[in-house]
Amino acid sequence: MDMESQTVMPSASNVGPVTTKMTARDVSVYYGPKQALKSVSIDVSQENVTAFIGPSGCGKSTFLRCLNRMNDTVASARVEGEIKLDGTDIYKGGMDVVQLRARVGMVFQKPNPFPKSIYDNVAYGPSIHGLARNKAEMDEIVEGSLRRAGLWDEAKDRLGESGTAMSGGQQQRLCIARAIAVDPEVILMDEPCSALDPIATAKIEELIDELRGRYAIVIVTHNMQQAARVSQKTAFFHLGTMVEYGDTKTIFTNPFEPRTKDYITGRYG
Amino acid sequence: MSLSMIALLVIALGVVAFFVARARANVFDAGALATRSAGDRPHSRPVYHGWFVGLSAVLPALLLLTAWSFVQPRLLDATIVASLPVADQPKSQIDKDAIFGEVKGLASGELADAFNPASRAAVPAYQANQARLQTEALIACVLISIGGAAWAYTRLAPQFRARNRVERIVMGILIFASLIAVLTTFGIVFSLLFESLRFFNMVSPFEFLFGMQWSPQTAIRADQAGSSGAFGAVPLFWGTIFIGAIIAMAVAIPLGLMSAIWLTQYAPPKLRTILKPVLEILAGVPTVVYGFFAALTVAPALRDFAFAVGIPGASSESALAAGLVMGVMIIPFVSSMADDSMAAVPQAMRDGSLAMGATSSETIKRVLVPAALPGIVGGVLLAVSRAIGETMIVVMAAGLAANMTANPFASVTTVTTQIVTLLTGDQEFDSSKTLSAFALGLVLFIVTLILNIIALRVVKKYREAYE
Numbered sequence: 001m002d003m004e005s006q007t008v009m010p011s012a013s014n015v016g017p018v019t020t021k022m023t024a025r026d027v028s029v030y031y032g033p034k035q036a037l038k039s040v041s042i043d044v045s046q047e048n049v050t051a052f053i054g055p056s057g058c059g060k061s062t063f064l065r066c067l068n069r070m071n072d073t074v075a076s077a078r079v080e081g082e083i084k085l086d087g088t089d090i091y092k093g094g095m096d097v098v099q100l101r102a103r104v105g106m107v108f109q110k111p112n113p114f115p116k117s118i119y120d121n122v123a124y125g126p127s128i129h130g131l132a133r134n135k136a137e138m139d140e141i142v143e144g145s146l147r148r149a150g151l152w153d154e155a156k157d158r159l160g161e162s163g164t165a166m167s168g169g170q171q172q173r174l175c176i177a178r179a180i181a182v183d184p185e186v187i188l189m190d191e192p193c194s195a196l197d198p199i200a201t202a203k204i205e206e207l208i209d210e211l212r213g214r215y216a217i218v219i220v221t222h223n224m225q226q227a228a229r230v231s232q233k234t235a236f237f238h239l240g241t242m243v244e245y246g247d248t249k250t251i252f253t254n255p256f257e258p259r260t261k262d263y264i265t266g267r268y269g
Numbered sequence: 270m271s272l273s274m275i276a277l278l279v280i281a282l283g284v285v286a287f288f289v290a291r292a293r294a295n296v297f298d299a300g301a302l303a304t305r306s307a308g309d310r311p312h313s314r315p316v317y318h319g320w321f322v323g324l325s326a327v328l329p330a331l332l333l334l335t336a337w338s339f340v341q342p343r344l345l346d347a348t349i350v351a352s353l354p355v356a357d358q359p360k361s362q363i364d365k366d367a368i369f370g371e372v373k374g375l376a377s378g379e380l381a382d383a384f385n386p387a388s389r390a391a392v393p394a395y396q397a398n399q400a401r402l403q404t405e406a407l408i409a410c411v412l413i414s415i416g417g418a419a420w421a422y423t424r425l426a427p428q429f430r431a432r433n434r435v436e437r438i439v440m441g442i443l444i445f446a447s448l449i450a451v452l453t454t455f456g457i458v459f460s461l462l463f464e465s466l467r468f469f470n471m472v473s474p475f476e477f478l479f480g481m482q483w484s485p486q487t488a489i490r491a492d493q494a495g496s497s498g499a500f501g502a503v504p505l506f507w508g509t510i511f512i513g514a515i516i517a518m519a520v521a522i523p524l525g526l527m528s529a530i531w532l533t534q535y536a537p538p539k540l541r542t543i544l545k546p547v548l549e550i551l552a553g554v555p556t557v558v559y560g561f562f563a564a565l566t567v568a569p570a571l572r573d574f575a576f577a578v579g580i581p582g583a584s585s586e587s588a589l590a591a592g593l594v595m596g597v598m599i600i601p602f603v604s605s606m607a608d609d610s611m612a613a614v615p616q617a618m619r620d621g622s623l624a625m626g627a628t629s630s631e632t633i634k635r636v637l638v639p640a641a642l643p644g645i646v647g648g649v650l651l652a653v654s655r656a657i658g659e660t661m662i663v664v665m666a667a668g669l670a671a672n673m674t675a676n677p678f679a680s681v682t683t684v685t686t687q688i689v690t691l692l693t694g695d696q697e698f699d700s701s702k703t704l705s706a707f708a709l710g711l712v713l714f715i716v717t718l719i720l721n722i723i724a725l726r727v728v729k730k731y732r733e734a735y736e
Binding site for chain 1: 618626628
């Protein structure tokens with residue numbers, strides 16, 4: 001399927017001028033002999049939140065994990081095609097995967113704070129990348145990250161407590177704080193609210209909206225209302241192919257593809 | 270008929286009862302099939318009726334037989350004593366044991382003649398009593414067996430819940446089996462405890478636990494030198510800790526941990542499937558083989574090395590040789606526990622760290638190992654308790670001299686080595702020398718018990734953290 005023709009470049013409807021942050025062209029992923037993703041092409045913009053929706057097993061998470069090469073940790077995975085970050089192919093030999101992941105951060109489906117203190121969780125990234133020269137600078141980074149993740153007020157008096165002792169929603173915001181502590185350019189979120197209750201979910205969605213613009217955000221979600229609420233661009237995946245990609249408003253009100261329409265209206269999925 | 274023959278007979282009765290009951294239950298089934306009404310379907314399948322009746326025939330009878338097998342020898346011993354004339358009554362326990370042994374040997378035909386004429390006289394009475402008791406046992410067991418089977422058989426009916434009954438009987442058997450294991454452990458502990466108490470009647474616990482001089486050789490004749498014996502076990506404890514907890518762990522912890530990290534985190538899957546079993550084979554090598562290796566290869570090489578570089582006090586039986594080889598033996602323990610506990614750290618932890626742009630080794634050092642640390646510590650403690658209880662290697666390579674030395678090239682001795690030396694060969698079991706082995710065993714048991722309890726608690730606590 002020719003994706004290019006359907007890829008509507010984002011309009012400036014709700015977010016000013018748009019610059020492309022990441023581009024993917026004809027990306028296919030194989031797990032052993034099984035093809036999980038078939039020739040996906042997509043542009044991720046700096047200013048928008050991009051949502052990937054689709055039924056389970058459709059390849060949306062697989063594609064997300066290609067964007068910071070987390071699929072490298074799966075021994076049997078093989079990625080074909082081209083993914084560029086600011087014009088540089090991230091799958092080219094000589095690409096420093098460690099640096100790439102510092103630039104393209106990730107938040108996972110299940111909150112996964114390290115069994116360390118809240119402070120150490122946030123300080124983890126800056127300390128391995130040497131972003132702080134002394135304790136004062138580190139304190140600043142930790143406070144700033146927690147503030148941006150909307151967790152400072154809840155966490156400031158318990159920075160020494162274990163991150164795993166927090167509630168699920170707080171843990172997930174801690175993971176977001178941890179991700180933004182290394183000042184990434186892109187944040188990938190893999191169903192970040194699927195393990196959370198509605199109130200915690202609302203807080204994360206609010207947070208995503210606040211972070212928009214500062215970071216390019218890509219979010220995978222099962223929840224179509226969530227995609228509609230937080231994103232400006234939506235891609236619909238089905239059976240390993242990207243069926244449709246466009247403005248969220250268009251996808252949800254007037255989709256081009258009948259399969260998208262069937263999914264959005266709950267005919268399957 | 271001997272008691273084991275009676276047991277076989279009871280089991281045979283049980284088999285017969287099984288088939289009879291199953292045949293009867295088959296009739297219920299056939300009846301239900303004929304009427305074809307769901308309400309008439311028997312509650313349990315015929316085989317359960319069979320098992321219920323069969324087990325009812327066997328279990329009570331076997332229980333009685335077991336009890337009988339404990340009581341019968343006592344009764345027989347009493348009849349021997351009773352049948353002896355007053356003049357020949359044994360005066361001490363040793364005399365008694367000798368007469369009992371002779372009478373039993375003569376009665377079974379294993380002895381051709383007895384040393385003590387009194388024994389010969391007691392044989393007919395013994396044989397007659399034995400025959401009478403065995404006949405009584407036979408009659409009682411068969412009656413109980415048939416009685417149990419008959420009682421069970423009368424209960425059979427289409428709606429009888431044989432399946433549930435069998436389930437409960439099976440549970441009872443399982444509980445009984447686990448009780449035996451637990452009770453045996455307690456039995457071992459108590460026997461250690463009682464023998465140790467006898468020892469502590471002769472030597473004060475304070476001297477034993479804190480004394481610095483170990484020389485258990487007590488004189489057989491009064492004019493021998495060194496007749497007093499000294500039972501200060503501190504040099505033994507030191508030797509045990511030096512070899513098992515210091516030298517062996519200095520080898521096993523780093524090597525085991527690093528090999529576990531490499532195997533789980535870096536090794537290609539194919540290589541891992543080959544190397545992991547190979548490493549685990551190390552744990553399957555008999556310890557006596559490690560003993561050869563330590564005594565014949567490692568120890569002389571270390572001694573020559575020590576002489577060559579001029580280390581004083583080098584001996585051909587050294588703490589270092591035993592400790593190094595023991596460390597190698599313990600590697601698979603440490604590595605498999607470390608392996609398990611690192612594998613138990615959720616993949617999400619690793620992903621979280623890698624997604625922050627950490628390298629594999631940073632992830633291992635800063636996330637994986639700290640998260641797995643309680644499990645690793647538990648594994649190390651288990652390994653220590655295994656090492657200090659290890660016997661063969663130290664017997665062959667560590668030596669017998671109770672030295673208090675921190676020189677790894679010198680010879681030291683361990684608790685287990687001393688127990689082996691104290692208890693091998695002909696020993697009298699009322700001398701403090703022999704009994705000290707039980708006290709040493711008790712100390713070893715308590716220490717390993719404590720180590721194991723701590724290790725299991727640490728591991729358990731850590732498991733809860735992720736579940």
